Amino acid sequence: MKISALQQNRYEYKPKLPKILSEKLETIGIVQSGATKSVGDQEELKKLFANTYGKPVVTFTKGKNPGIKKQLRVGVILSGGQAPGGHNVIAGLYDGIKKGNPASKLFGFLGGPSGLIEGSYIEIKDKLIDGYRNTGGFDIIGSGRTKIETDEQIAASINTAKKMKLDAIVIIGGDDSNTNAALLAEHFLNAKMSTQVIGVPKTIDGDLKNSMIETSFGFDTATKTYSELIGNIERDANSAKKYWHFIKLMGRSASHIALECALQTQPNICLISEEVEEKKMTLRQITDYICSVIAARAENKENFGVILIPEGLVEFVPEMKTLIAELNDLMAVKAADFNALTSFEAQRQWLAQNLSKASSEAFATLPEEIAKQFLMDRDPHGNVQVSRIETEKLLISLVDSKLKSMAKAGTYKGKFSSYNHFFGYEGRCAFPSNFDADYCYSLGFTAFVLIASGFTGYLSSVRNLTSPAKEWTAGGVPLTMMMNMEQRHGSKKPVIKKALVDLNGKPYKAFLKNRETWEVKTSYVFPGAIQYAGPDEVCNQPTQTLMLEKGSPSAKSAKAASKAKSQAKGAGKKASGKK
């Protein structure tokens, strides 16, 4: 098998660990808080999680842990969409387990949670894990989106765990997968089984975070990869001075990715879904806003720019949200009728009769190409696949029309030419940044300590992330603490609360403070490709979001600090071409 020079090189990287995790295992003591509460619906959740509700928060600190070296059999699952660093979670877990007891075993379930249901797994050994250290992707064991929900699936999972004599299962996943982990922990206890369940917070979307989880892994690398590309495009736009680039960014529910990329690259416009929802902005208002910026820049003879668009935007625009909901409801009951229609024209007429007047009108405003995307490729539940809607093209089309009418009215005198982009798959499997490599390895190692210390229904938690890695803290958070009840597919279900962009939070405020400047005055920043070697400020910085949220001093004057450091350390010399 041929591997790249960088991959070979990354094998050599030794991820940094919090100091406590580098200590002798028997000295990793456990400190427990008082009982915890869920973020909402405490009474209902207490009933649903009779065994695991209310557990304390756990922090590792210098102390005693006499049982930590016991022999273990652990299974690990990669669940849901890829995020850079997944392999390092497994590596940290593996190294922890083997350090605890060389006779302990780690098994990887193949293809996601279905591997547990079907009992499909492999044992992870040195040779295998060494080929995946510090690399991107989930290809070591594959991933999948199956949920362990039905009684049959739960019974099958219990059966596999029993057969394999598993002491624990680690589920690496996002909010849904960790909700699943919490349920599984509870089911195992109900079945009088000793198999523990530990979750690990994964998602490039960045929406699995709260008071105890500072960030989900993968967000750092993915946003840096997208920012590399956005910066390159900004530089191109500013060189050619003739195109507007509309860039859609992955991130279905929350706009964290778009916001972080905006803070890194300072584009002319970045739409934030949460703001659109808060202000109940219609597509027309969004279009008007974009056009006002384009017109203002045209006044300065700058007929170019860059616009960031979060993937989930259409779901936050009131009239589109309603349209999508009506389409989903309609297809749930009348799919057969709809599927019998053979032309788009027939579909359009049928919809005009079956949708509400408002939604019918909203649908009519869509360009045909986009309208078709609302109808095609529905998911297995018949739902509109929002990720397949080319929102970036929709906006281009609306903006183009509006600018033409503005030109006629004399309120716009520029030239408008555009390109559209969508970045998502480009960043989910990048080689993890040093930050994600370190963070993930620490999360995996922490999961081992939680297991060896007897915890279940916990999420691996590594905190204080804006400080150097050795100052990070490690421990566990009860999964139930992050849960509330939400309406899903027609019934109330326990779920981990998603963290949307907080419109009162520091990252959004920092964006808001600069937005009007960036709109008109070209202020692009070009982050470049992720670097793995070199001075700290080049290869070991966390995201702007994290620095702002944690109030790190470096966020306050990142530029000054970076410059000072680089000068003080003579850092550039290391990277120079001198031989």
Next chain:
Amino acid sequence: MKISALQQNRYEYKPKLPKILSEKLETIGIVQSGATKSVGDQEELKKLFANTYGKPVVTFTKGKNPGIKKQLRVGVILSGGQAPGGHNVIAGLYDGIKKGNPASKLFGFLGGPSGLIEGSYIEIKDKLIDGYRNTGGFDIIGSGRTKIETDEQIAASINTAKKMKLDAIVIIGGDDSNTNAALLAEHFLNAKMSTQVIGVPKTIDGDLKNSMIETSFGFDTATKTYSELIGNIERDANSAKKYWHFIKLMGRSASHIALECALQTQPNICLISEEVEEKKMTLRQITDYICSVIAARAENKENFGVILIPEGLVEFVPEMKTLIAELNDLMAVKAADFNALTSFEAQRQWLAQNLSKASSEAFATLPEEIAKQFLMDRDPHGNVQVSRIETEKLLISLVDSKLKSMAKAGTYKGKFSSYNHFFGYEGRCAFPSNFDADYCYSLGFTAFVLIASGFTGYLSSVRNLTSPAKEWTAGGVPLTMMMNMEQRHGSKKPVIKKALVDLNGKPYKAFLKNRETWEVKTSYVFPGAIQYAGPDEVCNQPTQTLMLEKGSPSAKSAKAASKAKSQAKGAGKKASGKK
């Protein structure tokens, strides 16, 4: 102005120069070959370039150059599409000029060749150039696509050069821009002017190369950036195991970019336009080929893959080439008739009456969305804008239909779900790789030596590029040597011959040797992001294309060499996270 940590860091990078260019300037001697000939149409070109035809090839070597320190006034132009390293060409030129004589001046024409025509320029000084060293983009002075062709444009250029008392003009551009440079050199001599003209070979497309030009600058960085993204997507495909990714890559005429990326990333399919043309493959045959690979992989339960598509593909498919030519001819004479049609249906009917039967049928096979792209957004000459045609979506649509019929016939049993991507603007303005940073700086410095040594009508030439930079050779090639006569817009014109992918060349042969394996057996390679610091094999490797063409030993066993080096040097240690 806020700048990124990497940008700050790259300012410190000292580009490597060929040994001869590091010597004292007065010792850079000139060796000249015998008279040269153009690659074709010698008699016609001899007449057209009475002053500059047949000049010798120039090589710098240890010797004497007494006049090199004279005071100079030089103008520089960035022409055409962006390519990583343009700023370093200017930096190398600037540093050379100032080293020669601190009183010499460098002027940058703004917005491309139109800056020369309009006399729009700025003086480049230390502070300005220092803000652009080792960065991507052409934003230091902007670029443009204006050609200096008409008598008025030539007169205006002569006028500017006289007014500014320019000793020389450096044109950084692709084949067209350098054809322009050759003509300008000739015009200046005809006008009894002493202003010299030197070209610099730029284009990410890689199609400006020949016996004396090993590669154009920017190709290295752009292909590495695209390969980073392709590798990430391959890893994603191999993790999720459910999508086929159709990736179109910039490169209008030649498929060098697609081929280089294929050699770097080993995708399942890479279409090569030159092969499609050679074999006169129809869209149907291309579709059948893709479907055969998809079906073969489905047999192995691998319902995923990655397909690379060169941007210019449709122009190499015989029936599409004819269709495009007919559309261009038709629009040239009947644009008014066509533009009066208001619906696509009306346009379709009108075309059915005005195109040949074959082209009419070819047009009818196109999905409506794609068909519209053949008609919209025509360029100022009324030509179809091939770069706007979403070939990747066209192929997805054709493949999807074909697979459905294969499924009915029982010859395909897989699942097909796809995503489309287009990478172009993402790579044209990346921070130049160390290779491009060094190469461009050397090209700029070489341009200075050519100017100071009195040459005109030359292309800056730095060779022996697969060896370490200090072993590179430098000199100049007469632009006329690379020219022949070609039909352009209805008349024969002198042009620099474009280098398409050579189907007998080593890079294509290397691809061919592996193609059948890569189709069925997942053999992905993940190059990762461009690295600027670290061991040689990670951050100082030239392209596979260059290594194969030059027969470098490292190309023959790149893997073994890389591994050996990394072990021998303990290279990984530098990049490790130890502090």
